Structures are given as structure tokens and as C-alpha cells.
Amino acid sequence: MKFKVNSSILLKSLNKVNSVVPAKTPLPILENILFDLKADVLTLSATDLEVSMTTTVMVTGSQDGKVAVPAKRLIDTLKALPETSLAFDINDLNQITFSTDRGTYKLSGENGEEFPSTPDLETGYAISISSKQLARMINHTLFAVSTDELRQAMMGVLFQINFDEFKTVATDGHRLVAFSYKAFSSEENKNFIIPSKALNILLKNIDGPETPITIDEKFVSFKFEEGTLTSRLIKENYPNYEAVIPNENNRNMVINNHDLKAGVKRVSLFANSSTHQIRFAMGEEPLKIFAEDFDQGRSATENIPSLFTGESLEIGFNANYIQDILDHIETDEVRFEFSGPTRASVVLPAAQEENENILMLVMPVRINS
Numbered sequence: 001m002k003f004k005v006n007s008s009i010l011l012k013s014l015n016k017v018n019s020v021v022p023a024k025t026p027l028p029i030l031e032n033i034l035f036d037l038k039a040d041v042l043t044l045s046a047t048d049l050e051v052s053m054t055t056t057v058m059v060t061g062s063q064d065g066k067v068a069v070p071a072k073r074l075i076d077t078l079k080a081l082p083e084t085s086l087a088f089d090i091n092d093l094n095q096i097t098f099s100t101d102r103g104t105y106k107l108s109g110e111n112g113e114e115f116p117s118t119p120d121l122e123t124g125y126a127i128s129i130s131s132k133q134l135a136r137m138i139n140h141t142l143f144a145v146s147t148d149e150l151r152q153a154m155m156g157v158l159f160q161i162n163f164d165e166f167k168t169v170a171t172d173g174h175r176l177v178a179f180s181y182k183a184f185s186s187e188e189n190k191n192f193i194i195p196s197k198a199l200n201i202l203l204k205n206i207d208g209p210e211t212p213i214t215i216d217e218k219f220v221s222f223k224f225e226e227g228t229l230t231s232r233l234i235k236e237n238y239p240n241y242e243a244v245i246p247n248e249n250n251r252n253m254v255i256n257n258h259d260l261k262a263g264v265k266r267v268s269l270f271a272n273s274s275t276h277q278i279r280f281a282m283g284e285e286p287l288k289i290f291a292e293d294f295d296q297g298r299s300a301t302e303n304i305p306s307l308f309t310g311e312s313l314e315i316g317f318n319a320n321y322i323q324d325i326l327d328h329i330e331t332d333e334v335r336f337e338f339s340g341p342t343r344a345s346v347v348l349p350a351a352q353e354e355n356e357n358i359l360m361l362v363m364p365v366r367i368n369s
Contacts, residue, residue, distance in 0.1 A: 001037050001065025001090040005057060007100070010086065011078040013057045014071070016227065017046040019201050020053045021071045032068035034115040035090075037061050045118060046071070051198045052118045053205075055227030066112030067094050073107060119230055124216035127186055129166060131211045137168045137179045138199050140328050140358060145196045146172035153236035156193040159220075161186050171241055175321045176344075176361040177328070178241065183355040190215055193238055198231035205229060244344055245361060249337035251310030253282055254350060257334045260287075261326045263302045267291045268319035270300035277365055278319045282338075283312035291319070315341045316367040325360045341367070 014033060022030055025048065034045040042057045067090045081100065089097045094109040138157065146154035151173070160167040166184040170177050192215055205224055212223040221230040264278060271277055271291035281288040287306040292299035315338065325347050326334065333350035347360040 001035070001067060002063040002088065003037055003040075003042060003059040003061040004085060004087050005042070005059040006083070007078055007081055007086050008083045010057060010059075011075065013044055013055050013226075014075050014078070016055050016205060017044045017053045018071055018075060019204065020046040020048055020051050022048040029068055029110055029115060031071060032110060032115065033071045033074070034066065034068050034112055036066045036112065037064050039064070045115070047116050047118065049116060050195065050232045051201065052116075052230045053201065053227065054118060055224075065090060066115075067096065068110040068112050068115045069096060070107055070109065077105060118228075119219045119221075119232075121214040121216050121219055121221045121230070124214040124219075124221075125188055125190060126212060126214045127161065128210045128212045129181075129184065131206045131208055133181055134211050135203060135206050137166070137181060138203055140179050141168045141170040141177045142196060142199055142203075143324055143328060144170040144172055144175050144177045148172070152234055153193060153238045156195045156234045157199055158191065158193050158238045158241075161188070161190040163187075163189065169238070169241055171239070171361075174318065174363050175325060176241055176244070177325075178245075178359045180357040180359075181355060182357070191238070192220060193234040193236065194220055194231055195234055198229065202229055245359070246337075246339045246343050246346065249339045249346060251282070251308070251313055251338040253287065253306050253308045253336040253338070254333055255287060255304060255306040255336070257326055257329055257332055259304050260334065261323065263289050263304050264319055264322050264326070267300045267302050268323075270298045271319055275365065276319045277316050277367075278322070279314060279316050279367060281312075281314045282306070282308045284308075310338070313338055313341060314367065315345065316365045317345075317362060318365055321362050325362055329358070329360070 017033055036043040040059055040061045042059045043054055045054045084100045087099045094111055096107040096109045098105050141157050154171060158169040163186055166181045168179045202222055208225050214221045219230055219232055221228050267289045268278055272293045278289055278291045286303045288303055290301040329349050331349040331351055335348045335350050337346040344361045344363050349358055
């Protein structure tokens with residue numbers, strides 16, 4: 001294999017696929033990035049066997065070939081070089097030599113034919129969605145994904161594609177987000193779960209006005225202008241999240257989002273460092289937020305103006321979960337709906353964007369006596 005390429009252009013593309021390369025793996029070949037040269041198109045591929053990514057780089061090729069290149073060593077070297085022209089020469093023993101006008105560098109690669117192939121989704125079901133809308137939906141749900149490996153289904157985001165709706169859902173059992181987008185149409189209904197790692201990588205690479213998506217029984221792929229991200233789906237049954245959303249909420253509170261976030265942040269500094277418990281007390285008076293830690297002899301109380309309707313209520317929350325939810329609501333005012341001190345509370349933007357419906361839910365915690 002022989003080709004020439006600008007170092008900065010190559011480094012930019014390597015950094016894209018390197019996000020997939022595992023830090024530790026029992027399969028040494030996965031620590032490499034596959035170089036596959038055909039004419040003047042160099043395809044770079046990386047995988048951890050769950051998530052795969054490919055991208056292409058235009059080069060000046062003189063001899064086609066395929067080799068697996070040590071990712072970290074090559075990237076670290078290119079970062080240390082000034083922008084320059086690189087000439088690559090890889091022999092039949094997978095020995096890699098790349099040269100600049102300042103020096104020559106040698107690496108030992110591996111046989112490119114032994115590198116795991118990227119799944120082929122040519123026969124999968126294809127749809128397309130606005131790249132901006134897809135990124136928005138993922139950003140608003142990904143924070144609520146579980147990290148509990150015993151609950152595999154909840155370690156990803158549920159994608160629900162219906163005939164006239166695209167929905168993303170995430171929950172960790174303490175909070176839940178369901179984001180519906182109505183300006184969408186599909187010829188089929190599809191439900192599938194995408195791991196959080198793949199979605200974090202996707203957010204860094206979404207480009208272009210539209211993102212084509214292809215789904216089959218085991219994998220999903222997202223197409224970019226210069227590459228593809230492919231992920232294995234989580235083949236578990238997602239919990240029936242709709243069952244935990246209370247339908248009869250006879251208490252409502254509308255409050256300024258900024259004021260509430262600031263108040264929760266201040267009061268939570270005085271909460272128990274293990275439980276992070278704060279309390280909301282609502283009635284005819286403004287919302288009262290308070291926290292206390294008996295062991296440390298500290299407490300804090302704040303009153304925040306709010307509009308509350310319904311019977312008086314005192315309810316406890318984990319302050320971190322409240323902060324996370326408020327951080328992902330963009331409206332100046334936020335609406336809380338309560339049914340009781342032991343049932344989930346619904347949190348909504350005071351006004352929904354056109355063609356969108358965002359519903360967030362947070363579970364209460366038992367108030368310490």
C-alpha cells in the first residue's frame with residue numbers, strides 16, 4: 001500500500017474513528033484502525049465489536065492495500081507533528097513506514113484481512129430524519145440512561161418509530177424522559193434500543209441537513225457525509241415506562257426555571273451528602289425548598305415564588321435528579337404535576353415547541369422523619 005496525504009486531514013479523520021477504539025480489550029487487533037486504500041480513497045474503520053465507525057479520506061494513492069494500524073501510536077505521532085505532507089509505504093509484512101520532510105517513522109501493523117468487518121445493513125429498513133432534530137432528541141434523553149449493567153435494556157435509549165411519530169425514551173428507574181416528534185412519517189413501526197456509547201459518538205459526528213438511518217434485526221447504522229456509525233442493538237425488552245406515568249395529577253405548580261435551579265443548587269449544599277435529599281413544600285405560600293443533615297448539624301430553607309393549585313403537598317426528591325431535569329428544559333417556566341408524595345412527579349416545559357412533546361418524570365424519595 002502506498003499513498004500521500006496531508007497530516008492534519010488524516011489526523012482529523014483518525015480522531016473520528018478513534019472514539020470507537022476500546023481502551024482495553026482481550027483482542028489486540030481492536031486496538032488498531034483499519035486502513036483500506038482503493039485508488040485515491042482511504043477508508044478508515046474501527047470497532048469494539050459492539051460499535052463500528054468508518055470514514056473516508058481523499059489521498060493520492062499509488063498502490064491499493066489493507067492494513068491494521070496501531071491507533072494510539074499513530075495518532076500521538078501525528079499530534080506531535082506540524083502540519084505537513086505524509087508519505088505512507090506498507091509492505092507485504094504489514095510493516096508501516098511514513099515519512100515527512102523532517103523524518104521517517106516505522107510501525108508494525110497487522111493483517112488487514114483479519115480485522116473484523118463492519119455489519120452490512122443493505123437489506124435493513126431505511127428512514128431519514130432532520131440531523132438537528134435527531135441531535136436534539138438524543139441530547140434531551142441520553143442523560144437519563146442507566147449505568148446499571150444488571151439492567152441492560154435501560155443502558156440505552158429506546159427509539160420508537162411509528163407511522164406518524166418518532167419518539168426517544170430513556171430511564172434509569174429514578175427519572176424518565178419521553179421525547180415525541182410529530183412532523184415525521186414512516187411506512188413501518190419499529191422499536192429498538194441503542195447503547196449510550198453509540199449515541200454519544202453519534203452526537204459528535206452528526207452532520208448535513210438529514211441523517212439516514214438503517215435498521216435490521218441486530219444493528220442500526222447512521223450515515224454521515226463522509227462515513228457511517230453502526231451499532232449493535234440491545235436485544236432486551238424495554239420496561240413498560242408508560243405504566244409509571246401518572247394520569248391523574250390533581251396538583252400543579254408553575255415556576256421560573258432559572259429561579260428553581262438556583263434555589264435547588266444552593267439548598268442542596270446543605271443536604272445529606274449520601275442521599276442528596278431536598279423537600280418541596282407547596283400550598284398557599286410560595287414553594288418552600290429545604291434540606292437538612294442531622295449528623296452534620298446543617299440545614300437550609302428557601303422560598304421561591306410559584307403558582308400552585310391543589311391540596312397542600314410535601315414531597316422529597318434527590319436534588320441531583322431535579323437539577324438534571326431542569327437543565328434539559330429550555331423554557332423560562334417549568335410545570336410540575338403531582339398526584340401524591342409517593343408517586344412519580346411529571347415535569348414539563350411550560351410551552352412545547354411545535355411538533356414536539358417532551359415529558360420528564362422524577363421519582364420521589366421517602367422523607368426522613
